[in-house]
Amino acid sequence: MPELPEVETIRRGLAPHLVGREIRALEAFTPEVLENPLGLSATGRRIRALSRQGKYLLLHLDDAVDLLVHLRMTGKLLWLADADDTSRAERDPFLRARLTLDQGQLRFEDVRRFGRLYLLPQGERPFPKGYRELGPDAFEPPYDPGALVARLAAHPEARIKALLLRQDILAGLGNIYADEALFRARLNPARPCGTISRRKLFELARLIPPLLAEAIGQGGTSFRDYVDGLGQKGRFVLTLAVYGRQGLPCPRCGRPIEKTVVAGRGTHYCRHCQR
């Protein structure tokens, strides 16, 4: 579900409520949701800072312990002011984990159960695999468009959209922002990367951070059910040019947006403008 702009919006909304809080309990209501291979304890540790890398949210705790969160498709983090409010727990079948704090609580809800929490020491860690192999962040400086072009050009056979979705090449884009970036760059998502000029790849690389900044400014994209850590929807859905707009007019030429499958994902584009 959430991509970089949504995770960043969640981070910014939660930070003022979480930083400085002491953890009273970390409960997992389904066994697989929390991975804690070293048997660390979160209890008694304070939350010192929140950061983000790609689509991972990190809660930095005392004693160099981190709680990593990946929301995958349907995960939500929700802050509640009342630490004692367990009234919804019994009635909420999608509550998978809860962090009870000295003031308030953080609930992890996830319909499809793909999301994960990881309690791990800082520094070198063998997993999660996706985190270990994360490429440079698509938004946070230093962002190097030239270096991204070089990484893209290393895979001439691969379709450009497939590469934008690879988190080891660039961390943060998902299906929505990959389609939107390719629309802005006027590139067909199915183009093999090797057929695209260096100049064009550079143009694509350069427009990604401003696209994400715009989305963050709108609180991300609520296409279906995304809400941020305080329950607010994202307004960037009003700015989407192609994602979810199949059959509607292209904002640039007015011809209908088409939907196909590229890299195994639903892909929205304008056949006329994107080549």
Place this chain on the structure above:
DNA sequence: GCCAGCCTGTTG
């Protein structure tokens, strides 16, 4: 590289 699989809900 591709694709099934992980889950459950919603949509056509």
Place this chain on the structure above:
DNA sequence: CAACAGGCTGGC
């Protein structure tokens, strides 16, 4: 009822 969903992994 089948297809699809904002992600990622592992097996071929």
